[in-house]
Amino acid sequence: MRRSGKGCCFIVKNSTTDALRVIVSGRVQGVAFRYATQEQAARLGLGGWVRNLPDGRVEAFFTGPKQALEEILAWCWSGPRLASVTKVEHEWRTAESAPGGFRITG
Numbered sequence: 001m002r003r004s005g006k007g008c009c010f011i012v013k014n015s016t017t018d019a020l021r022v023i024v025s026g027r028v029q030g031v032a033f034r035y036a037t038q039e040q041a042a043r044l045g046l047g048g049w050v051r052n053l054p055d056g057r058v059e060a061f062f063t064g065p066k067q068a069l070e071e072i073l074a075w076c077w078s079g080p081r082l083a084s085v086t087k088v089e090h091e092w093r094t095a096e097s098a099p100g101g102f103r104i105t106g
Helices: 033-044 066-076
Strands: 002-004 009-011 017-027 047-052 058-063 084-095 102-104
Touching: 017 066, 033 047, 033 058, 033 066, 033 102, 058 066, 066 084
Parallel strands: 047 102
Antiparallel strands: 002 009, 017 058, 017 084, 047 058
């Protein structure tokens, strides 16, 4: 909490964090998509996770600054060199807390 003015008011920073959930379709399994996602998330300072889905898609959840989330969303459309992305579904969210680091969960 930070004091503002002459002691009459307080400014409380919101404790929520921007978050983004994506589901990526196309040739995205078996092409190191999860590992490349982890590298990009680390480069951008994002927290969260990525995993393969049984239907061949990849799902990821990212937390961090809005600008970095927009960058990872744009990156998801291309992915690593061997990937062929046909669709990226995304949903903006608010996370009450940010997970530490970025991990591959499945």
